[in-house]
């Protein structure tokens with residue numbers, strides 16, 4: 001890859017990244033840079049793109065070798081399928097064997113946006129994209145830069161979250177460089193991710209919608225299109241021997257190095273509980289809501305207001321990564337309310353905690 005001069009990163013993240021430390025090119029959303037990203041993708045190589053939920057690691061979904069590169073770079077289990085991104089609804093036809101009425105209504109209402117729909121896969125999408133399943137997960141991202149890249153590439157893009165498998169999803173360019181600097185040819189910087197958690201993933205059964213992963217499109221919003229239910233694996237560990245409707249449900253995810261324990265209870269009960277543990281436990285941190293740090297006798301990080309689920313979604317992954325930077329060994333995390341977008345926040349933090357939950361009185 002020819003080398004371009006280092007480009008400073010300018011976004012709401014105040015950090016300016018000095019690219020001389022990396023072999024990864026940092027591209028802007030300018031037409032010239034989008035053309036360059038597109039050329040890289042057409043050669044069957046990988047580019048980090050900004051789909052507005054979180055950053056994705058993209059490759060031409062119709063090119064098997066390119067898709068294999070995604071699994072290799074992320075260290076992703078081969079049985080975990082990828083989401084295919086298109087830039088407008090008219091592009092979907094070659095890639096699905098069927099586009100049922102409920103899916104069309106979902107597309108009309110929520111695309112572009114943070115919703116992924118699982119549909120029967122056509123032969124145009126290699127089996128490896130879908131980890132051998134007969135279905136394919138499809139979405140149209142909200143970020144205009146992501147759509148411009150897909151359109152210019154002229155092919156659908158397979159893109160999982162741009163993190164190393166198992167670590168928190170990236171919401172800034174800096175997060176991806178921390179995970180895989182130099183191992184990916186380029187990043188197109190679209191600023192901080194707006195939603196902050198991955199898209200809602202749904203399956204369609206007859207005229208019903210089943211939420212396999214909660215996200216920015218909430219069950220209440222889906223309900224406006226057709227009856228919607230939330231899969232039990234969203235809030236419960238998968239039962240021993242059960243087949244995951246979405247293979248991503250099987251894995252521990254979004255986890256920092258520290259052990260995370262989710263704590264349900266009032267701010268006062270949380271502070272008292274952490275206070276009791278503080279004397280005996282080294283490397284103890286608290287992850288709590290804005291303004292609730294008072295009375296907690298260990299270092300605290302916050303991830304939004306208790307009643308502001310959108311802010312929590314926006315900040316959770318950054319907070320989990322910051323905990324790693326502090327060297328935290330054990331983190332007690334205040335539990336979010338699983339309402340609306342909060343269900344996505346609850347699902348991610350529950351998985352980061354490996355379903356380890358303590359419920360306090362009061």
Ligand code: TXA
Pocket residue numbers: 051053054055056057080081082083116118130133135136137159160161162197198199200201212213245246247248249
């Ligand atoms: O917001 C997002 O969805 C981001 C951006 C980059 O688009 N992508 C993302 O991809 O989060 P990933 O690979 O980290 O998560 C995809 C999830 C996984 O849990 C996977 O198991 C599930 O979607 N999935 C993909 N294809 C599927 C299929 N055919 N059937 C069931 N689940 C599927």
Ligand code: MG
Pocket residue numbers: 160161169
């Ligand atoms: Mg992921």
